[in-house]
Amino acid sequence: MPMTKKTNRTEYESPRITPLDRPMTTRPPLSHRQAQSTREIAGQDPLALLEKYGSPVVLFDGERLKKTYKSFVGAFQERYEKMHVAYSVKTNYLSSLVALLYQQGAKMEVVSGFEYAVCRRLGIPGTDITFNGPWKKNEELREAFENGSQVNLDNHDEVERVLKIAKGIPGKKKIGIRVNMDVSYPPWDKFGFNLTSGDAMAMAERILDNDELELAGLHMHVGTYIPNPDQYKKGAAALVELALRLRDKFGIAPKSLDMGGGYASSNTLRGQMLQGTATSPTPDMYAACLTEPLLHAKEKEGYEPELILEPGRALIDECGDILTTVVSVKPLRGGGRAAIIDAGVNILPTAYWYDHEVSPIATEPRPVEKVKLFGPLCMQIAVIRASVVLPPPRCGDVAALGRVGAYNFSQSMQFIYARPNYLLALDGDIHVIRREEGVEDALALESVPSTLMPVEESP
Ligand SMILES: Cc1ncc(COP(=O)(O)O)c(C=O)c1O
Numbered sequence: 448m449p450m451t452k453k454t455n456r457t458e459y460e461s462p463r464i465t466p467l468d469r470p471m472t473t474r475p476p477l478s479h480r481q482a483q484s485t486r487e488i489a490g491q492d493p494l495a496l497l498e499k500y501g502s503p504v505v506l507f508d509g510e511r512l513k514k515t516y517k518s519f520v521g522a523f524q525e526r527y528e529k530m531h532v533a534y535s536v537k538t539n540y541l542s543s544l545v546a547l548l549y550q551q552g553a554k555m556e557v558v559s560g561f562e563y564a565v566c567r568r569l570g571i572p573g574t575d576i577t578f579n580g581p582w583k584k585n586e587e588l589r590e591a592f593e594n595g596s597q598v599n600l601d602n603h604d605e606v607e608r609v610l611k612i613a614k615g616i617p618g619k620k621k622i623g624i625r626v627n628m629d630v631s632y633p634p635w636d637k638f639g640f641n642l643t644s645g646d647a648m649a650m651a652e653r654i655l656d657n658d659e660l661e662l663a664g665l666h667m668h669v670g671t672y673i674p675n676p677d678q679y680k681k682g683a684a685a686l687v688e689l690a691l692r693l694r695d696k697f698g699i700a701p702k703s704l705d706m707g708g709g710y711a712s713s714n715t716l717r718g719q720m721l722q723g724t725a726t727s728p729t730p731d732m733y734a735a736c737l738t739e740p741l742l743h744a745k746e747k748e749g750y751e752p753e754l755i756l757e758p759g760r761a762l763i764d765e766c767g768d769i770l771t772t773v774v775s776v777k778p779l780r781g782g783g784r785a786a787i788i789d790a791g792v793n794i795l796p797t798a799y800w801y802d803h804e805v806s807p808i809a810t811e812p813r814p815v816e817k818v819k820l821f822g823p824l825c826m827q828i829a830v831i832r833a834s835v836v837l838p839p840p841r842c843g844d845v846a847a848l849g850r851v852g853a854y855n856f857s858q859s860m861q862f863i864y865a866r867p868n869y870l871l872a873l874d875g876d877i878h879v880i881r882r883e884e885g886v887e888d889a890l891a892l893e894s895v896p897s898t899l900m901p902v903e904e905s906p
Pocket residue numbers: 535538556579580668670671672707708709710757758759760761853
């Protein structure tokens with residue numbers, strides 16, 4: 448009799464073509480285009496801001512952030528009411544932005560003691576903070592438990608430390624389990640316990656067996672800038688299934704299921720043919736897929752966990768612009784022109800991933816050409832746009848680089864240039880939420896051994 452060999456391979460699914468439900472961008476040829484010029488950003492005059500705060504300057508639009516948050520949450524809540532957002536603080540931890548999102552109703556998700564401190568300094572209670580991430584120090588775990596935060600376990604070594612730390616702290620400590628699974632290719636397998644191998648189930652059983660701990664939730668994070676909302680449907684179905692298996696076995700199901708982040712912003716990936724505004728799924732599309740397994744579990748199984756989402760870029764990318772000035776124009780050896788602007792990858796590291804939108808500011812209508820945009824860093828690879836259609840650049844021209852809100856401040860570097868002013872437009876006012884750095888700020892933490900100090904010349 449032929450033997451059937453068991454494999455763990457997931458079944459092959461034939462590719463599907465999903466028609467766009469929005470018009471594709473069709474653009475006239477270059478020779479017929481005029482530059483679109485912007486005169487207002489976040490309700491502000493960009494030229495006046497540059498005059499007052501120097502160039503470059505980073506501007507966040509508080510009203511836009513409120514709207515984006517509302518429409519993201521709304522898309523999910525209208526389908527599945529029992530949900531909340533835990534904003535992924537690492538995406539942008541400028542205190543004012545974290546405070547603004549908290550004011551709108553977001554809870555917080557942090558992945559380090561540093562981010563935890565950012566939230567606590569704002570008065571955010573520990574019960575509104577989930578502590579995630581693959582490396583949490585002992586003292587950080589202790590503080591999180593004492594403050595009633597949920598700690599999401601990532602690995603076996605961490606579990607051993609958590610068990611010891613939890614013993615000394617009264618009350619049940621809230622635990623989440625990070626689960627990784629094969630819903631994206633390549634799968635994100637760095638975080639948490641694997642579902643297919645049974646590791647996640649075994650870990651859940653271990654927590655349920657422990658009187659000091661409460662299994663408060665299951666967590667997944669399947670990737671970032673996920674273009675296919677179906678991945679969330681698969682992930683949510685897998686978490687629901689695991690939760691129901693636990694309920695069958697122990698009579699208790701986790702109170703919350705956390706689907707992590709990864710929802711795309713409408714930035715355009717480098718090299719992508721169409722604009723991100725035409726290709727990125729909307730919150731509605733994500734919500735329709737992700738909530739389906741939860742609604743099914745509610746109806747068929749009477750299981751209605753709190754749904755937690757951890758968006759980062761989808762909330763905050765749209766809300767930031769960098770205002771920048773052309774400082775030099777030069778011909779390129781192979782033809783065409785390059786412009787050097789005063790904003791570099793030191794404050795815009797996502798230029799390595801995205802073709803950020805470039806909007807000329809306050810120029811008269813002029814025909815356009817293809818231009819290469821370099822930042823000011825003394826490195827050939829520090830390119831902001833390899834090719835962008837703009838009016839022929841001139842020194843002193845001003846432009847806005849759009850959708851820069853996510854990951855740029857938190858991944859910015861003090862490399863060659865110090866960071867500029869960061870502004871927030873809110874309720875008609877402009878606030879400096881992080882002032883320009885000076886040499887003294889950058890050097891404040893350094894000390895030089897006295898033997899290395901230059902000898903002062905005697906008079
Ligand atoms: C656990 C977790 N949640 C949320 C996020 C936010 O991701 P995104 O900005 O893609 O939404 C990340 C980022 O990688 C993450 O690691």
